Amino acid sequence: MRALVCESPGHVVLRELPDPEPGPGEVVVRVEATLTCGTDLKLVRRGHPKVPFPTVLGHEFCGRILHVGAGAPFSEGERVTSAVSAPAATVASAATDIRTSAAPRSTTGSGGRGPSS
Numbered sequence: 189m190r191a192l193v194c195e196s197p198g199h200v201v202l203r204e205l206p207d208p209e210p211g212p213g214e215v216v217v218r219v220e221a222t223l224t225c226g227t228d229l230k231l232v233r234r235g236h237p238k239v240p241f242p243t244v245l246g247h248e249f250c251g252r253i254l255h256v257g258a259g260a261p262f263s264e265g266e267r268v269t270s271a272v273s274a275p276a277a278t279v280a281s282a283a284t285d286i287r288t289s290a291a292p293r294s295t296t297g298s299g300g301r302g303p304s305s
């Protein structure tokens with residue numbers, strides 16, 4: 189997979205990384221859209237006390253479930269979005285009708301279900 193990696197403050201590179209495999213309760217998401225947010229910018233500029241380097245940027249994303257690990261309550265092909273800033277309750281988005289909820293964590297964040305179409 190291709191990923192934008194921050195290796196240290198001020199050092200960001202586009203890299204090919206091994207395709208991830210889901211562990212128990214995890215999923216692999218084929219990211220269709222992502223962005224960089226204020227946290228990403230702070231991390232690139234000065235680091236973050238809870239994020240060790242190197243780290244993959246783009247923890248706010250949407251996409252489709254590609255692989256499902258044992259026991260993960262998702263199905264391949266489901267549309268999902270990260271919910272890194274949302275509370276553990278259902279929140280409706282008027283713009284996209286994508287719902288966020290508490291869900292298993294992935295290597296880049298937590299996710300929520302979206303419409304299946």
Ligand SMILES: [Zn+2]
Binds near residue numbers: 225
């Ligand atoms: Zn963010």
